Amino acid sequence: MRVQPVTFCRTGLPLAAVFLLLAGSAARAQQAGDTTSVRCGPPLTPMLCVDLDGRASIDPAAGPLTYRWLMGDGTTLTGPVVSHCYKERKNYVVQLDVVVDQTGEVRTGQKYIPVNLVRQDIVDFTAQPSRVRVGESVAFAAPEAQLPNCQNVRLIWDFRDGVVAQGRTAQHAFRRPGTYSVRFSMRGYGADACTGSHCTTREIIVEP
Structure with missing residues (x-):
């Protein structure tokens, strides 16, 4: 800046x-509504x-x-x-x-x-634990995530197994083993950069 x-x-x-x-x-x-085809960037931390x-x-x-x-x-x-x-x-x-x-x-x-240092985009989340067995729950949270120049920001979780959730926190249990690149999207409305979504991913390893 x-x-x-x-x-x-x-x-x-x-x-x-x-x-x-x-x-x-x-x-x-990314374009509003697109949760699969656009590559997300690295987390934007404070x-x-x-x-x-x-x-x-x-x-x-x-x-x-x-x-x-x-x-x-x-x-x-x-x-x-x-x-x-x-x-x-x-x-x-x-x-x-x-x-x-x-x-x-x-x-x-x-x-x-x-x-x-307050009004800056923060696109990041935590996932605990990041390695689980099938059926075990993972806690997702984005306590600091913000797009201060956007309005009506929606927080969307795409667990990459067909399940999508909304909110600042989420719980999810995977039903099949594999490595899942869970996507966290922030979809805001306004001018310029707020017309789409901002997203990042973290991997969750699910063992049998």
Whole structure:
């Protein structure tokens, strides 16, 4: 995710931009109603780590600079490029101060970088246990799954043995041995990415 540039200034002259990149890929979409033919992507788990690059904030006339990142959770990091992992999934505000080494002048950010770890797509589920015998029940749950930019999200379980269920949790017992790629789909409504479904799979091994 790219945010707006952060500008630093002295006597009204802007330094260059700073961008924040959040690692991770967008959820893969499938057509509404399609639960068999579309390949699902890997789970989209909550992202707690961010990479920040401030190398674009340069002022050749000022000489060497020290980059000081205030991460919003009490952590301070230094360097033009930093990585940080938060302990909680919440909203943070990151501030970058640029220090002129020669004079000690601190060029405080006039804008701040929002890091929203709450409004992100999460497409993931648990299956306990993942290895069972025929007739034994498996508990499926998706406690954190969300598509915050979608409306009327439906959670659909396709156990790949002809049985489909809905809801945030499900229980299922397989009647035949084999390896089942259980599919968890999140079907939402809205613009763009919400017009289809987002899905992921996990394998369940069923022994005789």
